[in-house]
Every structure is written in structure tokens, then in C-alpha cells.
């Protein structure tokens with residue numbers, strides 16, 4: 463196992479989330495509101511994106527510092543051309559035991575087979591409602607639920623399991639979808655994870671009133687389908703786990719707003735253009751593309767990464783307050799969730 467690199471609060475580096483594109487075919491209102499991400503928005507030109515070779519090098523160096531989990535994200539990661547080739551390259555890294563991807567599912571039916579053949583182990587699919595009208599109000603591109611379900615089924619068929627489904631709950635929009643989603647996931651043995659609407663970035667105009675606390679989600683489900691708590695799979699797991707008392711599977715609650723988990727956070731995040739952030743709510747990152755393109759060798763990259771991690775102090779969610787609300791935080795579509 464790689465030697466442990468600890469940050470200033472004693473947290474090891476274990477997970478690397480890699481955003482492979484800042485583009486998306488959805489305009490989820492809580493992530494890429496179309497007033498901002500409209501026709502005039504300038505996405506990154508291709509030359510500014512890290513190449514697959516650059517991403518793989520950074521991931522390999524990160525693995526020598528303790529990273530064992532790699533997740534591809536975005537924007538929508540399946541929009542990056544030949545992303546399965548990147549998966550194949552990452553799957554070959556020694557020390558990476560968990561290789562996964564978070565997707566909106568829109569292209570998953572077409573890609574699932576190629577992804578699994580390349581070495582992807584599992585997927586997380588985001589789906590906020592089973593009701594087309596509600597889903598359309600959230601994705602804001604009229605994307606039909608049925609096509610996301612096709613993607614989830616394709617992933618299930620080819621063995622990208624266990625399948626996790628992420629549902630962001632936003633007050634006044636999709637609370638009525640909580641129970642239908644729970645029943646649906648339970649029937650199919652998918653792990654449904656409810657995510658509190660977070661104040662990532664600035665463009666979504668977040669306000670606390672729109673957050674549905676996980677405790678409320680839990681109570682709503684428990685009233686119909688009784689639940690009991692489960693142990694975490696490993697220290698640092700962000701979702702608290704609950705299982706149905708009748709043995710019908712489990713759900714997860716990701717309560718970044720009401721129960722911050724900064725103390726156990728072991729994640730670093732790389733944007734598509736190679737900026738490394740050590741907090742989802744980061745205001746400043748470290749550019750790794752410049753040293754990569756200036757010819758830094760692996761030893762120099764390793765030292766740089768280790769220094770960045772060793773100086774990490776962030777615990778934004780624990781400090782969240784009126785004073786932090788206006789900080790210039792990085793957008794979710796750049797940092798990947």
C-alpha cells in the first residue's frame with residue numbers, strides 16, 4: 463500500500479475525482495442554470511482540457527500518495543469523446559481498486575458495454591424524479607425519464623454494479639418524488655442516495671430554505687418503509703447508510719449541509735483543465751497543467767501534490783455561515799460533485 467500522506471487535520475488522501483469536461487447536455491437548475499450556461503457561455507476549448515495521457519499521469523502519481531478510488535465526472539463525463547479509452551488507461555494503474563463514474567445517464571445505454579469492457583467497475587447515475595414533468599423542470603432540457611432508465615438498465619445488464627442512483631432533493635420541486643424513487647430503487651436493488659441541495663458555486667442562487675434536510679427524507683421513507691441504521695463501509699464514507707427492516711436493500715443520505723462530514727473527507731478533485739481542489743467548496747485551486755506541460759517529471763509532480771495535500775486545512779461545510787456564502791466558490795459543473 464502507498465504511504466499515507468496526511469493533511470493538516472490528519473486526513474489521508476484516498477479519492478480522486480476527475481472532471482473530464484465542463485460541458486453538459488442537461489441544464490439542471492441547481493448546477494448549470496441556463497441563464498448563465500446559455501448560448502453565449504464560453505466552455506473550455508479542447509486544447510485546454512487535460513489529455514488522457516496527462517490525466518493518467520496525474521492519477522498514477524496520486525496513487526503513489528494513497529489514492530485508491532478514482533471517479534470520473536464532469537459536466538457530463540460521457541460527452542468526452544472516447545472516454546472509454548481513458549477508463550482503459552486508468553484501469554491499469556497499480557493501487558487503484560475502485561474505478562467508477564458519475565453520469566446523468568443520457569448516453570449510458572449506448573456506452574455501458576464499452577465502459578465495462580474498458581475496465582469501469584460501477585456507475586452512479588443521477589436521477590431526481592420518475593415523473594417526466596418534474597424531471598424536465600430539474601434538467602431543463604426536457605430529457606425523458608425513460609431514457610435515463612434505459613441507461614441504468616443497460617449498466618445493470620453489463621454488470622456495472624452495485625448501481626447507485628443520486629437524487630438531489632430541492633424544496634418545492636421534487637419532494638413528492640422521494641417515495642416513488644425509494645420504491646423504484648428498492649424493487650430493483652439499486653442504492654438510492656438522497657443529496658441535500660448544496661451551495662456549490664454561485665450561479666444556482668442557493669438558499670437554505672430550498673434544502674430539504676436528510677432527516678426529513680428519512681422520516682418520510684421510514685413512515686412507509688421502516689428503516690434502521692447501518693455501519694459505514696469504511697471511514698470517510700460520505701453517505702450515512704440505512705437499510706429497510708424487511709431486508710429490501712438500503713438507502714444513503716448525503717447531508718453536506720445539515721451534517722457536514724469534513725472531518726472524514728479524503729477527496730481531491732481535478733477540473734477538466736487540470737486545477738486541483740482539495741474541497742468541493744474550494745475558492746482556489748492549484749494548476750497542475752502548467753507543470754505538466756512545462757515538462758515536470760513524476761517526482762516533481764509527486765512532491766507538488768504531496769505539498770498541496772499536506773497544507774490542506776479546508777472544512778468548509780463545518781464552517782458554512784453567512785460569512786462564507788459569498789465566497790467565490792468553484793462551480794459544480796467544473797469540479798464534478
Ligand SMILES: C[S@@+](CC[C@H](N)C(=O)[O-])C[C@H]1O[C@@H](n2cnc3c(N)ncnc32)[C@H](O)[C@@H]1O
Nearest residue numbers: 493536537538564565566588628659660798799
Ligand atoms: C455535477 S454532476 C456531474 C456528473 C453528471 N453530469 C451527473 O449529473 O451525474 C455530479 C453530481 O452532483 C450533483 N449536484 C450538482 N449540483 C448540485 C448541488 N447544487 N447540490 C447537490 N448536488 C448537486 C448532481 O445531481 C450529480 O449527482
Ligand code: SF4
Nearest residue numbers: 486488490493537566
Ligand atoms: S448535475 Fe450533471 S447533468 Fe445536471 S447540469 Fe450538472 S453536470 Fe449536467
